[in-house]
Amino acid sequence: xxxxxxxxxxxxxxxxxxxxxxxxxxxLLISSVVILIxxxxxxxxxRAMAKSLDPSTPRGDRYFVLIVNQATTYYLAxxxxxxxxxxxxxxxxxxxxxxxxxxxxxxxxxxxxxxxxLQVPLILVIAxxxxxxxxxxxxxxxxxxxxSEVISTIMLNAIATAVxxxxxxxxxxxxxxxxSTEELPRSAWIPGIPWREAANEIYGLVFLAVIVGILYGxxxxxxxxxxxxxxxxxxxxxxxxxxxxxxxxxxxxxxxxGATAGLVGLxxxxxxxxxxxxxxxxxxxxVGIAIALLxxxxxxxxxxxxxxxxxxxxxxxxxxxxxxxxxLVRIMQGVLVLSVVVAYELVRRYRxxxxxxxxxxxxxxxxPGPGGPAAPSLEKASA
Amino acid sequence: MxxxxxxxxxxxxxxxxxxxxxxxxxxxxxxxxxxxAFIGLSLIRWLTGANDLxxxxxxxxxxxxxxxxxxxxxxxxxxxxxxxxxxGLEGMLVLGTWGAGFAGYQWGPWAAxxxxxxxxxxxxxxxxxxxxxxxxxxxxxxVAINLLAPGVALYLNKLMSDTYQNVEGGGGxxxxxxxxxxxxxxxxxxxxxxxxxxxxxxxxxxSDIAGVLRGVFVDMSALIVVxxxxxVGTWYILWRTAFxxxxxxxxxxxxxxxxxxVNVYLxxxxxxxxxxxIGGIGGGALxxxxxxxxxxxxxxxxxxGLAAMIFGNWRPGGLAxxxxxxxxxxxLKSRQADSVKALLLILGLLLIGxxxxxxxxxxxxxxxxxxxxxxxxxVATVVVGAAAVIGFFAVERIPSELVSATPYLATLIVLxxxxxxxxxxxADGQVYxxxxx
Numbered sequence: 001x002x003x004x005x006x007x008x009x010x011x012x013x014x015x016x017x018x019x020x021x022x023x024x025x026x027x028l029l030i031s032s033v034v035i036l037i038x039x040x041x042x043x044x045x046x047r048a049m050a051k052s053l054d055p056s057t058p059r060g061d062r063y064f065v066l067i068v069n070q071a072t073t074y075y076l077a078x079x080x081x082x083x084x085x086x087x088x089x090x091x092x093x094x095x096x097x098x099x100x101x102x103x104x105x106x107x108x109x110x111x112x113x114x115x116x117x118l119q120v121p122l123i124l125v126i127a128x129x130x131x132x133x134x135x136x137x138x139x140x141x142x143x144x145x146x147x148s149e150v151i152s153t154i155m156l157n158a159i160a161t162a163v164x165x166x167x168x169x170x171x172x173x174x175x176x177x178x179x180s181t182e183e184l185p186r187s188a189w190i191p192g193i194p195w196r197e198a199a200n201e202i203y204g205l206v207f208l209a210v211i212v213g214i215l216y217g218x219x220x221x222x223x224x225x226x227x228x229x230x231x232x233x234x235x236x237x238x239x240x241x242x243x244x245x246x247x248x249x250x251x252x253x254x255x256x257x258g259a260t261a262g263l264v265g266l267x268x269x270x271x272x273x274x275x276x277x278x279x280x281x282x283x284x285x286x287v288g289i290a291i292a293l294l295x296x297x298x299x300x301x302x303x304x305x306x307x308x309x310x311x312x313x314x315x316x317x318x319x320x321x322x323x324x325x326x327x328l329v330r331i332m333q334g335v336l337v338l339s340v341v342v343a344y345e346l347v348r349r350y351r352x353x354x355x356x357x358x359x360x361x362x363x364x365x366x367x368p369g370p371g372g373p374a375a376p377s378l379e380k381a382s383a
Numbered sequence: 384m385x386x387x388x389x390x391x392x393x394x395x396x397x398x399x400x401x402x403x404x405x406x407x408x409x410x411x412x413x414x415x416x417x418x419x420a421f422i423g424l425s426l427i428r429w430l431t432g433a434n435d436l437x438x439x440x441x442x443x444x445x446x447x448x449x450x451x452x453x454x455x456x457x458x459x460x461x462x463x464x465x466x467x468x469x470x471g472l473e474g475m476l477v478l479g480t481w482g483a484g485f486a487g488y489q490w491g492p493w494a495a496x497x498x499x500x501x502x503x504x505x506x507x508x509x510x511x512x513x514x515x516x517x518x519x520x521x522x523x524x525x526v527a528i529n530l531l532a533p534g535v536a537l538y539l540n541k542l543m544s545d546t547y548q549n550v551e552g553g554g555g556x557x558x559x560x561x562x563x564x565x566x567x568x569x570x571x572x573x574x575x576x577x578x579x580x581x582x583x584x585x586x587x588x589x590s591d592i593a594g595v596l597r598g599v600f601v602d603m604s605a606l607i608v609v610x611x612x613x614x615v616g617t618w619y620i621l622w623r624t625a626f627x628x629x630x631x632x633x634x635x636x637x638x639x640x641x642x643x644x645v646n647v648y649l650x651x652x653x654x655x656x657x658x659x660x661i662g663g664i665g666g667g668a669l670x671x672x673x674x675x676x677x678x679x680x681x682x683x684x685x686x687x688g689l690a691a692m693i694f695g696n697w698r699p700g701g702l703a704x705x706x707x708x709x710x711x712x713x714x715l716k717s718r719q720a721d722s723v724k725a726l727l728l729i730l731g732l733l734l735i736g737x738x739x740x741x742x743x744x745x746x747x748x749x750x751x752x753x754x755x756x757x758x759x760x761x762v763a764t765v766v767v768g769a770a771a772v773i774g775f776f777a778v779e780r781i782p783s784e785l786v787s788a789t790p791y792l793a794t795l796i797v798l799x800x801x802x803x804x805x806x807x808x809x810a811d812g813q814v815y816x817x818x819x820x
Binding site: 155156161162 | 468470509513517518519520522523524526527528529530531532533534535537538541542683686687689690760782784785786787790791792795798799
């Protein structure tokens with residue numbers, strides 16, 4: 001029995017590694033083909049991307065800071081998406097929630113000037129409230145009228161874009177030829193962390209991302225609330241049977257997801273720009289979805305995914321030195337997401353077949369061949 | 384996330400494939416409602432003097448804006464009727480715009496549409512591969528395609544940019560294609576000046592009808608003809624042929640379809656690739672109208688198309704209405720602020736009407752499941768409606784930034800008001816595995 005168990009766990013480990021490795025392999029393969037179409041050698045392109053990180057040059061240091069900063073933003077977005085994902089809710093609206101939240105936080109933050117230990121929490125709370133309430137609209141629509149959060153958050157994204165544009169024109173100030181909110185008072189500035197030779201600094205709020213990640217891990221893995229949340233995601237009927245109110249959970253989770261989305265723009269706002277303008281990146285919410293998918297909703301996995309995404313983003317420019325269009329990176333990112341979800345799906349199904357064979361062996365039945373009579377019944381359990 | 388509208392909220396509305404005899408009264412009611420809405424619009428135009436509400440120019444612009452939205456919605460319809468949610472429409476539109484830009488300057492606008500369709504179909508094939516063959520979550524695959532497509536389009540465009548820059552009088556470059564010639568415009572001869580005269584009189588109803596006729600039949604873009612043909616063709620194929628019945632059965636009850644010998648994988652593949660093709664033509668139409676491919680040209684129209692499809696309750700007629708409404712608000716936004724303000728009045732009165740009617744119905748005890756929630760919802764409807772009416776009289780003009788949110792807000796409001804009457808394909812969004820039942 002012990003030998004069997006050892007073999008099983010070895011197999012599990014192999015399967016666990018198989019999915020991400022094959023996904024990366026597929027992504028590299030397809031990117032290589034895409035580079036070959038452009039008439040270049042893939043190795044040159046990959047070398048150029050890797051070289052941008054070379055720590056012996058000041059440029060490498062600058063890129064390192066850039067990657068960490070982008071990863072901070074992406075990680076928060078990823079966590080926001082993942083919270084909802086764990087309950088089978090698809091919050092496509094992180095993008096709108098984040099922009100509306102950071103916008104309102106910047107507006108309010110510029111109007112008051114409290115000591116830092118009050119000013120910063122005030123801005124944090126406002127951002128979380130705005131993001132959470134905006135997401136709660138989708139939660140309410142789902143609970144009250146049965147409208148899918150996928151649809152309502154897509155609509156709310158567009159509405160948020162309009163509201164942000166309106167607020168910016170109504171309350172913003174013109175700086176140069178750009179429109180932005182008034183600058184935050186110095187009490188709201190969070191100093192950056194200098195890094196080696198780099199001229200730019202790591203966002204002070206990188207720690208916020210770390211804390212959010214830890215809270216996310218603890219909340220989902222170690223609390224009753226997290227257990228209920230995951231249980232509801234896995235089986236609503238089972239959760240209801242154990243006394244969970246799905247409606248209340250939906251409302252709470254959408255609020256939490258939106259509140260986390262509200263934090264996404266703050267590292268940039270408090271650490272660097274000090275005002276909200278049109279230069280704030282759009283589409284971060286969608287990157288967040290990609291991060292959650294790549295990191296498999298795990299706090300640690302998403303951190304790696306965010307760093308990888310940040311690295312791809314910032315190394316894109318160096319592709320131009322070997323004449324490959326920098327959009328190659330966006331293709332790589334898209335392919336990576338697709339191949340990761342496909343690889344995990346295939347491995348999951350393969351594992352089911354294997355487990356079923358083990359069960360068959362244990363109860364002494366002949367192992368069913370592929371497509372055998374027993375195969376459908378397990379598929380059904382997974383469907 | 385497997386269903387867009389939770390099934391347990393939905394009393395089954397009889398489908399016309401089940402009861403074809405019941406279609407006519409519904410059609411009649413819809414025509415009546417359309418006529419009433421038009422008369423109301425005309426009245427408000429007449430009273431407020433917001434003459435752009437029904438001017439020929441507005442109607443013409445509205446139709447043009449509605450084309451890509453309508454085609455995107457139609458693309459979504461094909462996919463979702465077969466049970467595959469297609470959030471990746473936006474990406475397929477983007478691929479379509481690039482394909483159209485690539486073909487358009489060389490072989491003209493018609494080739495541009497075809498090329499756009501083919502590029503979109505490639506996106507559809509990717510979606511089908513991921514969702515139908517590999518059984519990946521459909522929303523996830525769609526989001527990934529939306530991440531991927533703009534990158535692919537821009538990458539290809541940069542590879543072409545050297546060629547593009549050398550095109551005579553082209554002006555193509557890194558982020559755009561060379562210019563192509565415009566598509567034909569059709570007019571019914573001899574009707575323009577009498578209609579224009581009648582419209583200028585600003586009479587109640589008559590001038591409005593003249594405006595609409597002029598907007599439709601004078602300088603009508605050939606794209607409109609293409610779109611109409613595709614709508615009618617889709618309706619015919621999906622609702623009047625055996626092929627269409629089988630395809631829709633894959634979206635309603637795939638395992639039942641399977642037991643009757645339908646190759647569900649094949650039908651889903653056909654539906655999703657067709658969806659990509661139509662979405663690509665929608666993107667192509669955008670490029671043809673603009674005369675070139677440009678990065679970021681679609682501006683979320685794939686999502687609006689999806690909204691229009693849901694607005695239209697997964698039916699071609701409703702979808703066309705939705706696309707028309709969205710195109711209409713789009714056209715008004717770019718024309719006259721007063722007209723938009725008049726819309727506020729219409730919306731407010733409509734909401735109050737619906738809300739009051741529902742509350743009355745509840746008191747008579749006829750409302751299904753008349754709980755506190757329903758009451759709160761209905762009262763909220765009246766309050767929002769009243770706010771809109773007050774807004775009409777209190778606000779000087781509506782900020783143009785907010786107007787762009789109208790289609791989305793309209794979709795949300797319609798979903799809230801009518802969610803009980805919505806009926807999406809029953810197995811929409813669910814992963815189908817052969818033999819799993």
